[in-house]
Amino acid sequence: MRTVFFLLLTSLLIGQADAAPRAKAASNPAPKPTAPARTATELAASIRPSLVKITQLGREGTDGIGSGFIVSEDGLIATNLHVIGEARRLQVEMHDGKTHDVTVVQASDSHHDLALIKIDAKGLTTLPLGDSSKARQGDPIVAMGAPEGLAFSIVQGVLSATRDIDGLEMLQVAVPIEKGNSGGPLLDMQGNVLGLLTLKSLKTENLGFAMPVNDLKTLIEKPNPVPMSRWLTIGALNPKQWQTFLGAQWTQHAGVIRSEFPGAGFGGRALCLSTQKVPEGTFETSVTVRLDDESGAAGLTFCSDGAEKHYGFYASGGKLRLTRFNGPDVYSWTILADVPSDAYKAGEWNTLRVRVEPERLVCFVNGKQVIESDDTGLRSGSAGLCKFRTTVADFRNFRVGTDLAEKPLQPEVASQLRSKVEEYIAAAATADKTLDGLLENPAAARRVLVEQRRKLEEEAAKLRELEHELHRRAMTKEILAELAKPEPEINLLRCALLLARHDNPEIDISTYLNSFNAMVLDLKDDPEITKGTIPAVKRLSRYLFEENGFHGSRGDYGSRSNSYLNEVLDDREGLPITLSVLYVELASELGVQGVFGVPLPGKFMVGYRDGPEGELQLVDVFEHGKLVTVEQAALDLTEDGHFPEGALSPTTKQAILLRMLRNLMSSVFDDSRSLRESLPYLNLLLAIDPQSAAERLTRAQMRQRLGEKAGAREDVTWLIDNFPNDGPPELMQQLDRWLQSLRE
Structure with a gap:
């Protein structure tokens, strides 16, 4: 039973979760392996024209300094994301002292702390990108940057090792990394970039870490450009509020x-x-x-x-x-x-x-x-x-x-609690006498006190979990109330924000609804929005992806942040489904007809038709709003070039929310988090869709492993009661045996 059902479950989960896009190899040409090694002096002279100092400019002057290097002749510069920050004006200083304002943040990757910025310049000297996978322990290297703002400095050392740092493979280097070095290149002795200096070791001054350059290549190949005018608004407060x-x-x-x-x-x-x-x-x-x-x-x-x-x-x-x-x-x-x-x-x-x-x-x-x-x-x-x-x-x-004070408890509840507090106070008043008694056998008394303290700590932990569960059930109740409305009246945006608040009680949903309404106001009187579906779709794509910088997550696809719509609105980065929710809801609020979510296997997209009989067209919101034909999407997402029946039909808002939930569950499973952390998602999913046999099976297994036999019996009983009449008899027998074992 377990094997067959679990295989079924796995196939269902994989089919529902959005698959991460396959990255292509970067187009930057590989360095020639036969290039002769050079001295540090020779490298310093040849590399200097490709180095830059990057300055964050604030109201009062310089807010931060970092380094970078040129990767294209037309002004593309690589650095760390933390070097450019958010909502910061940026200035680039070249080796000859000339300065340029950054015009576009060409790409950003918060997971790998990488960024590409663009300046208006031509004929620049670039650095060749090496292959960081071929770097070996003990290889000689040089690092260049602007330590403490001293631009175009160089230091020589060796590659100490490659290490896993918080789930990321990084290059450990025996060179000091100071403030201002971040974003500078780490090079082999042929002058090829192996990585970007990123972290300074906390253990020793002569040790640091660099992000492998191969992670940068994907960013070059698949950028997510944001104009500087819009980058300055990421993370910024809404001026209307x-x-x-x-x-x-x-x-x-x-x-x-x-x-x-x-x-x-x-x-x-x-x-x-x-x-x-x-x-x-x-x-x-x-x-x-x-x-x-x-x-x-x-x-x-x-x-x-x-x-x-x-x-x-x-x-x-x-x-x-x-x-x-x-x-x-x-x-x-x-x-x-x-x-x-x-x-x-x-x-x-x-x-x-x-x-x-x-x-x-x-x-x-x-x-x-x-x-x-x-x-x-x-x-x-x-x-x-x-x-x-x-x-x-x-x-x-x-x-x-007019009155923000916390309201008093109901009299009967307050009376019960006060009596308990008074009992405690009365007991505390006799503490000295209690201590006198304990001192007769202090060692044994201490053991008893430790046991009692641990018991109280366990009870406190249970109370914290009770508090969390109360909040989660309150959110479940609100989501179900929203989904109970007729389909056109369901506020999918609010449902998605409630899903995020299910995990984070501190989210202020009204703040994000106001941010969304501000976007609606930006486009409400736009003439292209009222010209028809096709002009409106083009305008929506331009507004979201070109003007406001919304983009698909590149380096940390599986992060739960990409499934939380509030963080998608904050960071303008998300999954195909969360970006699609924003797109479809914005179209709906603006009265654009014929725009809907399309639940393609492996990748959610936005679909639109110009009239009821119009041909279905697709918008790949993950790829900067790229327009895609059904045939192209089928070739990219299926093995035989054909979608299964129903894949191209508009999906319901409940189905979208369930798919978002399954993505969240996948992120928990992938990160090997505890069973208890994934169980609330299953509870919410089954509250929304009680007939989901696959999730029933998964929850029964989880409950059993957590020792919650009563809950496991409930789910297995449901599986037996809802077992299909034409189902395999041997599976039914295994379910019966499973239920019996849970009663023992």
């Missing part, structure tokens, strides 16, 4: 806003104001914040005029501070309160809340009141976030409203 003042760098990812670098105001002050309208009269504002350095300060600002006047309630030096700012310098600031609080947890997430009344200000941290002030100096303006000094601060769940 936030306005920043006084500098610093504000970015957003997965619903978390991060502020880095000092602001331009005195003390490194910087503001990020919400465009939400603040209620008149009494109102409240709150945010959950975490500081990487408690010597800094970050929190809430309110009653702000958008410049120098505002209040601030924030963590500072481990305390809670309320300040009124009346001007640009410290002499115009009034610290209204600066107090410690046991309710504040340094280094952790803390929720700050302020209640603004006509005659007073009341400040809370994690639900506990810490400050009350009768200051009335400011009473109108915007609310938002503030940060000071060099600390890096993360913010989430910013809110404005």
Whole structure:
């Protein structure tokens, strides 16, 4: 039974999951193996024209420096992704001191930390790409870059080894890698690039790591270009929701806003104001914040005029501070309160809340009141976030409203809990007497206490899992409610975001729905959208893939991030199915007719017809919106050049969500994560599709291995009750024996 059913399950899973695209060999010509070795001096002279220094430019000047090298005569430059960052202006300095602005981020790969950038230049001197698979331990190498900003420096060493670093094969080199070296080339003694300098060893100064150049070749062959104007918006805050003042760098990812670098105001002050309208009269504002350095300060600002006047309630030096700012310098600031609080947890997430009344200000941290002030100096303006000094601060769940306090528990529930707390307090009062008794046999008493502590820790772990399961079931309930609507009314975008929130409770779905609505507004009045299906499809593809840089994931196809639609919107990188969901939902919201998802085996695509009788055409969203005929797709995705029946039919929104779930399950299985981590996906899938026999079988096996016999019996009983009448009798017998073993 196990073998036959498991083979069936495997074939079903493989057929449903999106297969990673096959990478082609890069077109960059291989180096000549017979080229003579050269000295480091000779290499330095010949390679220098191909090296560049890359500078990140911020509001206040240089934000970061790295290295790169030229790979094409028309201005293509290779470097590390972390060198160029996100939402950064980039400048390239050539060996002769000339500078160029980067015009396009030609390709990026977050998994391998690689990037290709483009400048407007011709006739540049390139470096030949070697074959990193042929590099051998002990081979002499040279590395070049801009350590600490000192451009065009060279160091000589040897290849120490190839090592697995966090699942990536990297070249270990016996050369020092300093800040600014990242992105520089690692070369053999013939002058061929073997890798890109990436990591500095934490163990010794004379040891580092480089990303093999063969990973770069795939990126050259399959780019995902993003114009610089759009690259500057990746990770940037939506200007329709936030306005920043006084500098610093504000970015957003997965619903978390991060502020880095000092602001331009005195003390490194910087503001990020919400465009939400603040209620008149009494109102409240709150945010959950975490500081990487408690010597800094970050929190809430309110009653702000958008410049120098505002209040601030924030963590500072481990305390809670309320300040009124009346001007640009410290002499115009009034610290209204600066107090410690046991309710504040340094280094952790803390929720700050302020209640603004006509005659007073009341400040809370994690639900506990810490400050009350009768200051009335400011009473109108915007609310938002503030940060000071060099600390890096993360913010989430910013809110404005009339009453944001956590609501009290139901009286009967509160009474039960209070009685338990009172029992504990009463027991604590007798702690001294308890200790006196334990001291009669301290060794044995300690053993008992250790056992009891471990038991409590196990119970705490169970409570955490109960909390997670409660959240997952709440998300399941919301997804099922959405899917219960008539097909045209189902909000697939919201379903996909709920699927992401099933794993991450901190995702603010409204934030991403607003981001999507902003995209709709961008295209709503575009004349091409209203001309018909074909012009609209071309415009949608241009908008998503050329203007906004959405692209298929190249280096980390199996990452769960590619299945989370919020991260796809943040990073503009995803799987065929998640990019298709965005494409189809955008077309639907704009009223474009005849655009739908097509569940091809191995690769999800977008289909469209120009009228009910129009010929089916396909959009390969993974390949930058490439238009593909049905015949071309069949040749690429099937062995016989023909699709099975039904593969070209428009799919339902429920089927799309199930396919996304199966992709998530595949990513868990591929990474050999625990059974318990994959079980919630199976539970959700079976809640959506209770008739899925393959997943029933898988869950029964998982439950049995986890010792959950009752759950396994439930699934095996279902398999028996739903066994087909014409099914093999021997399989039915094996199911019966399996059920019997679960009863023993």
